[in-house]
Amino acid sequence: xxxxxxxxxxxxxxxxxxxxxxxxxxxxxxxxxxxxxxxxxxxxxxxxxxxxxxxxxxxxxxxxxxxxxxxxxxxxxxxxxxxxxxxxxxxxxxxxxxxxxxxxxxxxxxxxxxxxxxxxxxxxxxxxxxxxxxxxxxxxxxxxxxxxxxxxxxxxxxxxxxxxxxxxxxxxxxxxxxxxxxxxxxxxxxxxxxxxxxxxxxxxxxxxxxxxxxxxxxxxxxxxxxxxxxxxxxxxxxxxxxxxxxxxxxxxxxxxxxxxxxxxxxxxxxxxxxxxxxxxxxxxxxxxxxxxxxxxxxxxxxxxxxxxxxxxxxxxxxxxxxxxxxxxxxxxxxxxxxxxx
Amino acid sequence: xxxxxxxxxxxxxxxxxxxxxxxxxxxxxxxxxxxxxxxxxxxxxxxxxxxxxxxxxxxxxxxxxxxxxxxxxxxxxxxxxxxxxxxxxxxxxxxxxxxxxxxxxxxxxxxxxxxxxxxxxxxxxxxxxxxxxxxxxxxxxxxxxxxxxxxxxxxxxxxxxxxxxxxxxxxxxxxxxxxxxxxxxxxxxxxxxxxxxxxxxxxxxxxxxxxxxxxxxxxxxxxxxxxxxxxxxxxxxxxxxxxxxxxxxxxxxxxxxxxxxxxxxxxxxxxxxxxxxxxxxxxxxxxxxxxxxxxxxxxxxxxxxxxxxxxxxxxxxxxxxxxxxxxxxxxxxxxxxxxxx
Numbered sequence: 016x017x018x019x020x021x022x023x024x025x026x027x028x029x030x031x032x033x034x035x036x037x038x039x040x041x042x043x044x045x046x047x048x049x050x051x052x053x054x055x056x057x058x059x060x061x062x063x064x065x066x067x068x069x070x071x072x073x074x075x076x077x078x079x080x081x082x083x084x085x086x087x088x089x090x091x092x093x094x095x096x097x098x099x100x101x102x103x104x105x106x107x108x109x110x111x112x113x114x115x116x117x118x119x120x121x122x123x124x125x126x127x128x129x130x131x132x133x134x135x136x137x138x139x140x141x142x143x144x145x146x147x148x149x150x151x152x153x154x155x156x157x158x159x160x161x162x163x164x165x166x167x168x169x170x171x172x173x174x175x176x177x178x179x180x181x182x183x184x185x186x187x188x189x190x191x192x193x194x195x196x197x198x199x200x201x202x203x204x205x206x207x208x209x210x211x212x213x214x215x216x217x218x219x220x221x222x223x224x225x226x227x228x229x230x231x232x233x234x235x236x237x238x239x240x241x242x243x244x245x246x247x248x249x250x251x252x253x254x255x256x257x258x259x260x261x262x263x264x265x266x267x268x269x270x271x272x273x274x275x276x277x278x279x280x281x282x283x284x285x286x287x288x289x290x291x292x293x294x295x296x297x298x299x300x301x302x303x304x305x306x307x308x309x310x311x312x313x314x315x316x317x318x319x320x321x322x323x324x325x326x327x328x329x330x331x332x333x334x335x336x337x338x339x340x341x342x343x344x345x346x347x348x349x350x351x352x353x354x355x356x
Numbered sequence: 357x358x359x360x361x362x363x364x365x366x367x368x369x370x371x372x373x374x375x376x377x378x379x380x381x382x383x384x385x386x387x388x389x390x391x392x393x394x395x396x397x398x399x400x401x402x403x404x405x406x407x408x409x410x411x412x413x414x415x416x417x418x419x420x421x422x423x424x425x426x427x428x429x430x431x432x433x434x435x436x437x438x439x440x441x442x443x444x445x446x447x448x449x450x451x452x453x454x455x456x457x458x459x460x461x462x463x464x465x466x467x468x469x470x471x472x473x474x475x476x477x478x479x480x481x482x483x484x485x486x487x488x489x490x491x492x493x494x495x496x497x498x499x500x501x502x503x504x505x506x507x508x509x510x511x512x513x514x515x516x517x518x519x520x521x522x523x524x525x526x527x528x529x530x531x532x533x534x535x536x537x538x539x540x541x542x543x544x545x546x547x548x549x550x551x552x553x554x555x556x557x558x559x560x561x562x563x564x565x566x567x568x569x570x571x572x573x574x575x576x577x578x579x580x581x582x583x584x585x586x587x588x589x590x591x592x593x594x595x596x597x598x599x600x601x602x603x604x605x606x607x608x609x610x611x612x613x614x615x616x617x618x619x620x621x622x623x624x625x626x627x628x629x630x631x632x633x634x635x636x637x638x639x640x641x642x643x644x645x646x647x648x649x650x651x652x653x654x655x656x657x658x659x660x661x662x663x664x665x666x667x668x669x670x671x672x673x674x675x676x677x678x679x680x681x682x683x684x685x686x687x688x689x690x691x692x693x694x695x696x697x
Binding site for chain 2: 149150151161164165197199200206207208229230231232233234235243245246247249250251252253254255256257258259260261262264265266269270272275276278279280282283285286287289290293294
């Protein structure tokens, strides 16, 4: 492998498969000179979307005969689909033929396969999923978003270390991320035991730990990384999506009510569009699977070309800053500090 | 006690104390002919806000010399403040002098004191907090909102029964509430053990159980009651509040940008106000503490007069439909059905 960066794309993954992944790859190559891409999947399906462009050193095709369904059980995908586009893309990372892979496929299958093929980093027990969400002051990173339910205090601590390393690597504006631990606000019944013990571990670490935050803290911008277990993180994320959709629904129906409100809506359009752009989830597409010996980026299943493009950019950043190595060092250094105490 | 309804109000609770509670009481009495109110707290502080109105049979004052602070530890409030306005209001319910009480005070202290004074209903292990939230199709009720962390499957099941009974009692439009269990969407790692076992209990019950829903399901209107543990429920609620605030923040700053956007904002105002009214949290103020041998309503600490008024209305509805008795019957009947299986 040369100094150039190579990223493998699961061309068949997601709701739209090659009809999104291939155009996103072509778009990406036009704007980026440092990265080569590998499209993994059924050759004829991929070629249909190449618009006559021939594969070359910057855009290769690696065939894979199978596909993982969006609702397929992770264990079944792992055992039964050894030639799936998802599996082959991850294998390319394992074999050193690609520096990272991106898939919009089934999260559970991607997680299970990546863990099986790439293995965990030393001293990391479980992988976690992290992504950025829009906030009042820019954006906030949140992990875990659904890889783990029932996380112990040690797991939560590891999530914090991994999140801190990822963000200081890929987010240029945040060299020393402020970490918050998600909790509920009531005294005495504050938090469950895992959260309370994780709070102690974090307080005694050299991380830039701010303390507990509540659910609204994800959106106020008071911290850069929010740590929680996958159940809570996933529910918080989906709830927030639900509220945003409800607000959009009510505003839309409000502006459609009559000729006056329609006119008002037309005039308000630039403001509403500017705001929508600011919180556009496509700009935040590309969740990182952390804790693995390799870089795996999960795109939203329903991603369009723009969104998938962002996921490829995230993969490039993670390769460029060598996120897995930084996480390994970060975890080791925190453990040493803890042993010193 | 006559056939009339009497509700005790903790006049000192909340961020604003008697300056909100007393005007809300006066407002309420003007519009409602069936309910008498008792203001509990420091007499001179209450009288300051009575605007010269003299106490009478419809509006009595019961003195209490102490106040529970908003950040006070529940255990300390319980042990050390036996003459607090909160405690005396709950005592009035216990003694049968009031049918219900409403407090905007510290949730943890209210919960601990209510549980200590009123005791739990038979076969209910823990109290839970429930409130309605706006949704695309009207509103959705959610419990638990923070009284319990680490809930077992039996606790989640009890929450479901209590939520179903409360909603069918106080929400005229929903005689047979659809119940959803909050979960995350990924297969195999779907849910933790408590949630999976609660799902089985609910599936085998005679409740109108719809199945798992994800976080966005709170806002889509696909169910009437969402059941989850207090940690998850509280985080989901606060996250949703955070998103709503962020959206309001961006829209406001967008409309303020220049003279054209200001004009557009002016024209869009009726739509935006209509929408704000629809999701106005004040209209949803008044969370019920369920599972107790008495009716206790928690108002938001920052409630204004309108919001506190809504909390009194909720107390009246709960008295009118005898919620604790319905919950006791509901729990018993579900246990009998389970024994029959």
